[in-house]
């Protein structure tokens with residue numbers, strides 16, 4: 287057998303292994319000292335095993351996203367239109383974008399947006415997380431990426447969502463440690479994967495990162511991520527629509543002024559706003575009120591503001607306060 291590090295070995299297998307199953311191409315684990323085969327691993331394409339969430343179609347829709355209308359439009363044009371109306375692109379003769387990269391601060395809805403696109407297109411949705419590729423599946427990152435693209439091609443219309451892509455896509459410096467080399471192999475495989483499929487094909491890639499500054503330029507080249515979409519912190523107007531989204535299923539008192547809540551939450555992201563709505567609900571429950579009142583929102587803003595201090599300055603302040 288060949289080990290993942292490269293060298294080949296002639297090995298025995300432990301008595302618990304069914305010799306019939308030992309066919310060329312199967313993957314297995316070896317005892318570190320004796321090198322005997324101790325376990326057979328699931329075959330390739332068993333993607334779920336490797337933590338790629340193969341959600342056939344996520345539940346989130348565009349209606350669940352507040353305040354990102356221009357970004358939604360842009361991603362629809364780049365991802366949804368080519369999947370739904372490939373004929374338009376054929377007629378005009380341009381290659382549709384292969385992928386879009388979403389970037390912006392944490393908690394602003396990047397993951398949410400990617401899921402909503404998949405929901406709206408009825409495409410298969412595969413999600414890999416960059417940091418998991420390099421940390422959880424050590425030595426396997428490149429192979430996983432290859433399998434991911436193979437699987438996507440087989441499945442038909444698919445959106446491959448690579449979250450936290452900066453973990454594999456940081457710019458290539460001198461690779462000193464084997465860990466660095468591993469990350470680079472994974473990145474090279476990703477680039478090869480993106481180059482390797484037909485433009486008019488059914489595979490679209492959505493990447494997300496909050497560190498676009500450290501990404502390798504090769505990823506941002508046209509023909510890979512053709513569209514770079516910024517997802518900023520919400521404006522006051524954006525915060526109001528996000529609050530409305532998250533209050534839809536809540537029982538809110540008629541006197542609650544969400545616009546005022548939006549005004550008071552400058553600098554908060556979508557995830558904070560959702561937390562504020564939940565906390566407001568909790569305050570109402572503790573008081574055994576029939577509806578959520580404005581004062582519950584005020585208490586929630588104070589609470590979430592304390593819990594979620596962000597940025598180096600705030601963190602220091604909180605630590606030494």
Ligand SMILES: Nc1ncnc2c1ncn2[C@@H]1O[C@H](COP(=O)(O)OP(=O)(O)OP(=O)(O)O)[C@@H](O)[C@H]1O
Nearest residue numbers: 350351352392393394395396397398528556557560
């Ligand atoms: N624009 C938004 N509209 C409605 N809800 C939002 C919005 N942004 C964030 N949220 C809420 O916050 C949660 C977390 O957002 P999400 O996971 O999409 O953030 P992200 O941008 O991917 O952050 P990160 O960079 O940390 O991965 C969402 O599930 C949603 O409930």
Ligand SMILES: [Mg+2]
Nearest residue numbers: 396397449494
């Ligand atoms: Mg995310």
